[in-house]
Amino acid sequence: MSEGLAAPRRRGRPARAAAGGEPAARDRILAAARSEFAERGYDKASIRGIAKGAGVDPALVHHYFGTKDQVFAAAIERAFEPALRAPDMLLAGPHEEQGERLARFFLGIWENPTHREPLLAIVRSAVGNEAAAAVFRDLVSSRLVARVAAQLGVPDPRLRAELAAAQLVGIALLRYVIKMRPLADADPEHVIALVAPGVQRLLTGPDPLDAPAA
Amino acid sequence: MSEGLAAPRRRGRPARAAAGGEPAARDRILAAARSEFAERGYDKASIRGIAKGAGVDPALVHHYFGTKDQVFAAAIERAFEPALRAPDMLLAGPHEEQGERLARFFLGIWENPTHREPLLAIVRSAVGNEAAAAVFRDLVSSRLVARVAAQLGVPDPRLRAELAAAQLVGIALLRYVIKMRPLADADPEHVIALVAPGVQRLLTGPDPLDAPAA
Numbered sequence: 001m002s003e004g005l006a007a008p009r010r011r012g013r014p015a016r017a018a019a020g021g022e023p024a025a026r027d028r029i030l031a032a033a034r035s036e037f038a039e040r041g042y043d044k045a046s047i048r049g050i051a052k053g054a055g056v057d058p059a060l061v062h063h064y065f066g067t068k069d070q071v072f073a074a075a076i077e078r079a080f081e082p083a084l085r086a087p088d089m090l091l092a093g094p095h096e097e098q099g100e101r102l103a104r105f106f107l108g109i110w111e112n113p114t115h116r117e118p119l120l121a122i123v124r125s126a127v128g129n130e131a132a133a134a135v136f137r138d139l140v141s142s143r144l145v146a147r148v149a150a151q152l153g154v155p156d157p158r159l160r161a162e163l164a165a166a167q168l169v170g171i172a173l174l175r176y177v178i179k180m181r182p183l184a185d186a187d188p189e190h191v192i193a194l195v196a197p198g199v200q201r202l203l204t205g206p207d208p209l210d211a212p213a214a
Numbered sequence: 215m216s217e218g219l220a221a222p223r224r225r226g227r228p229a230r231a232a233a234g235g236e237p238a239a240r241d242r243i244l245a246a247a248r249s250e251f252a253e254r255g256y257d258k259a260s261i262r263g264i265a266k267g268a269g270v271d272p273a274l275v276h277h278y279f280g281t282k283d284q285v286f287a288a289a290i291e292r293a294f295e296p297a298l299r300a301p302d303m304l305l306a307g308p309h310e311e312q313g314e315r316l317a318r319f320f321l322g323i324w325e326n327p328t329h330r331e332p333l334l335a336i337v338r339s340a341v342g343n344e345a346a347a348a349v350f351r352d353l354v355s356s357r358l359v360a361r362v363a364a365q366l367g368v369p370d371p372r373l374r375a376e377l378a379a380a381q382l383v384g385i386a387l388l389r390y391v392i393k394m395r396p397l398a399d400a401d402p403e404h405v406i407a408l409v410a411p412g413v414q415r416l417l418t419g420p421d422p423l424d425a426p427a428a
Contacts (some may be wrong), residue, residue, distance in 0.1 A: 041255060041342070046398040055235055062277070073236070073420075075318070117379060123340075124342055125339070126392060127337070127338055127341040127342065127391055127392075128255070128338055128341065128342045128386070133391065133392050133393065136392060137392050137393060140392075140394070141394060145394070156396075156398055156404075156408075159396045159400055159404070159405075159408070160387055160399060160408065162290050162394050162396070162397040163385065163397065163405065163408055163409055165384070165388065165389050166381060166384030166397070167380060167381045167384055167385070167412070169384045169387060169388065170379070170380030170381055170382070170383045170384025170385070170387065171377065171380040171381070171384070172389065173341070173383060173384065174376055174379065174380050174383065175380075177340075177341055177347065178340060178341075178347050178351050178354075179347065179352060179356065180351050180355060180359070180376050181355070182370070182372055182373045182376070183373060183376040183377065183380070186373055190373070190422075190423065191373075191377065193415070193422035193423065194370075194373070194374065194377055194416060194422055195377055195412075196422075197412070197415055197419070197422075198381070198409075198411070198412020198413070198415055198416060201411055201412055202402075202409070202412060203410060205411070208407035208408055208411075209404065209407065210406075212265075
């Protein structure tokens with residue numbers, strides 16, 4: 001279980017090996033961190049347990065990532081990589097179909113089991129623990145919500161982006177975590193067709209404070 | 215810490231006392247169950263721990279509620295009591311304002327700290343544990359979604375009710391659990407005004423499979 005350290009050791013101390021890059025060990029550490037957070041919960045997860053799962057020395061985990069919070073942040077960033085194209089994707093097509101594109105993009109990520117499992121682990125940790133929620137919140141705000149909001153030419157763009165995210169995150173929660181039926185079994189295209197108009201309105205619709213009867 | 219058992223014992227065995235009703239002990243057990251599930255997680259929560267928290271004998275917890283799953287179901291039912299008026303509330307006003315009424319009703323429950331804390335404990339347990347998710351799912355489906363769906367005169371009423379629930383549950387998650395800003399600080403009436411049209415369309419709007427351009 002120590003193959004991850006074996007390679008750095010051949011080249012000297014972990015610090016030097018890390019500076020030279022050891023992507024396989026980095027990836028193993030992030031995958032082990034996700035499992036550790038998902039299985040033990042954020043409070044009980046430890047750098048030692050993550051290192052054991054990755055087959056590396058705890059010093060290497062500290063070296064690459066720092067504290068437990070920072071390992072968690074790195075695991076979130078990796079899990080969110082597929083989602084970080086959302087702001088570009090909003091611009092790649094007709095303005096009046098942004099709601100539909102965002103819903104299809106989001107469900108496409110969650111329908112892919114390779115992407116879904118890391119996201120489930122992260123969401124479970126963030127819901128179960130305040131410290132994990134803070135890390136999750138800061139990353140999603142800065143990397144995703146702020147960049148989507150920057151594309152919206154409406155008042156309160158961040159609030160609207162967060163409410164659109166709430167619709168999609170709520171679907172992920174009820175469909176993939178709680179598995180409510182019929183939602184868990186519904187054709188993704190049917191779900192997209194039903195929610196797209198509401199998401200579109202959140203992203204681009206009139207300001208309700210200007211037009212309370214809208 | 216055994217005052218809960220003391221009262222039944224005055225009247226005989228726990229079984230007799232339970233049949234006669236012991237609402238104070240029942241309530242203490244449900245409150246202790248919420249704390250136990252929230253603090254220890256569903257897997258590690260135990261009847262013994264719940265009994266200790268409530269100051270009663272474990273036999274009384276078994277007697278009132280049965281298994282751990284059944285205590286959890288009872289705790290969910292108690293936490294959801296305020297929400298169970300949702301189906302009646304949908305009918306109590308103009309049809310074209312159902313989305314707004316549902317959003318205001320839902321946020322009103324979550325804005326009340328007395329209601330929010332039990333709901334947070336339940337949601338955290340259901341997200342973190344498959345067995346808790348199953349209990350949550352069955353109760354929400356039968357007690358809430360099915361009854362809201364029965365009020366909707368549209369195709370796929372359950373799927374639509376679940377998607378409207380997804381919008382509102384997603385708001386609860388991002389506002390009260392993850393505490394994303396600006397959503398966590400937003401005026402509830404502003405949130406209601408922004409999401410009501412989308413919720414209304416989910417509940418009563420045209421079938422997108424009939425009119426894909428809608």
